[in-house]
Amino acid sequence: MKLWRKISRGVAISTLICAIPAGVVRAEVPYFQHSVVSGFLPPMESRLPKNPLVVTPGKDQVIGQYGGKLKTLVGSPSDVKLMFVNGYARLVGYTEDFEIKPDILASLDVTDGRTFVMKLRQGHKWSDGHPFTSEDFRYWWEDIANNPKLFPAGPPAELLVNGELPKVEFPDPLTVIYSWSVPNPNFLANLASAAPLLIYRPSHYLKTHHIDYIDRSKLSPKQKIKLKSWAANHNRLDNLYKFDNPELPTLQPWRNTTPAPANRFVGKRNPYFHRVDPNGQQLPYIDELIYTVSEGKLIPAKAASGDTDLQARGLRLQDATFLKENETRSNYKVLLWETARGSHFTLYPNLNSQDPTWRKLMRDVRFRRALSLAINREEINDILFFGLAVEGNNAVQKQSPFYTEDLRTKWATFDIDKANSLLDEMGLTTRNNDGTRMMPNGEPLVIVIETAGEETEQSDILELINESWEQIGIEVFTKPSQRAVFRNRIFSGETVMSVWSGFEDGLPTAQSSPADRAPTSQTSYQWPKWGQYFETKGKSGEPVDLPEAQQLFDLYKRWLVTTDDDEKAEIWREMLNIHVDQQFTIGVIGAILQPIVVSNKLRNVPREGIYNWDPGAQFGIYHPDLFWFED
Structure with a gap:
């Protein structure tokens, strides 16, 4: 299993872009057609970056079609974060071979393992249509990570190398540079993690809740009193990973639309997602994710009854025989993926x-x-x-x-x-x-x-x-x-x-x-x-x-x-x-085998895979944005 190899001097890591055939006209995503016609959303060409990431289907995968709602079961409301985990949009991410490649980034240039020049995609936007630029990185670094009210202990320890924090630069809207005086071999792996080091934020949204950007002269006396707790409020709203604030813009393939607490969370496709398939179709193929909270011990029985389209959470190897017995009745198949933990x-x-x-x-x-x-x-x-x-x-x-x-x-x-x-x-x-x-x-x-x-x-x-x-x-x-x-x-x-x-x-x-x-x-x-x-x-x-x-x-x-x-x-x-x-x-x-229940209508889920948290992000490295429903 290959993991991130040594970062050599002057290595440029650019995304492998497969050329979209000449003359191909991108058809609008049916899910958004009404919104585009009504003027609520711009057409697809205006929503995509100038250089979208073209994702080539891997083993056991083919070009798919739009539509459908994917149902899955989770054990608690906090598991809504799995939309973020399995969506697996990262600045850089692991491939199926566990090599690290740019994803959200257009390219990455690494020098001596200590200087990382990150280039963003021109025209890339947050899920609410606001531009994603180096300002979102600057805001996180200067106004969040180095603000003692928001980060009392200072920037995350993952950024420390021998006690040294990085030098961070933002030379233009599409360039971010992180550098240390010595190599930082953990940096890219931290960015590619299932629960990644998130060095950016939707600044346009969070600035409205940050004391340095609020015009106090326009506040009422009651609002000024509430301003004293601005830091706690900012941290409550700043949940890119927890994924429980529907108002917080995201870069993931689906955006959560259900506020917590809830027992059923709906993820709707991100109209500005940055990936396309080789035919130019904007990903993801699936329109919505439905996460239903269930008592853990009931998940195997519900999966066997066909209540889920894709299920690994809550299933154990001991459930495999029972699940296999119900394949025909409930119209699904059971896959057994390897696991990679040191111990189960x-x-x-x-x-x-x-x-x-x-x-x-x-x-x-x-x-x-x-x-x-x-x-x-x-x-x-x-x-x-x-x-x-x-x-x-x-x-x-x-x-x-x-x-x-x-x-x-x-x-x-x-x-x-x-x-x-x-x-x-x-x-x-x-x-x-x-x-x-x-x-x-x-x-x-x-x-x-x-x-x-x-x-x-x-x-x-x-x-x-x-x-x-x-x-x-x-x-x-x-x-x-x-x-x-x-x-x-x-x-x-x-x-x-x-x-x-x-x-x-x-x-x-x-x-x-x-x-x-x-x-x-x-x-x-x-x-x-x-x-x-x-x-x-x-x-x-x-x-x-x-x-x-x-x-x-x-x-x-x-x-x-x-x-x-x-x-x-x-x-x-x-x-x-x-x-x-x-x-x-x-x-x-x-070395426990992990049962995966997959609806017979769901395509592009690999028959063989490694089910792991990090590296892997569960289904993340296999691109759930490529999963699709037949008919």
């Missing part, structure tokens, strides 16, 4: 737990190793995954050049005797009448494992883990909660242990960023406060105070500055080995 199911000991007793236990590597050794992964695989999963650590999959058997199996084989020996060595030898070990504070060793409450599969795995952990004198109590509550408890240190999927990029190369293997983000649930400290430049969280974690951070900093591929690869190997030896996260099973 992972335990996260919280090394930043507020409780001093638990913090000491979780930071003892013998405790983490014992927990891993006491998991019967083979049993979990056989019972829940038909023996089709790969048992082992949260590391890398076999397709990665860094894969070794040791990375998969170290401290991850089932060895109750060794686990008990490690716990005894720690001094946890006293047990109560139930056989449960006692902690130093005199309480039974009962680990509360918190989940987001979205997957019954997690409860099933935890039940099996509880059975094997009882053999080492440890009990498990599972605590589900809503995702937002779940994450906030982790970030604040209230959790002892949590469950989530493993590292998103389980197929890294030397050029892939190892940032998530170091304490650089609070969303790393094993060390959220160390991640906060990095992201806020020391203004919140806690500094790293564990030598092995600091070693990971130092290795990551070395990876950032070196331009030698062999050294980058060696850094990766060292970081991976530290992780499996220290068991900072405890992987259980991986």
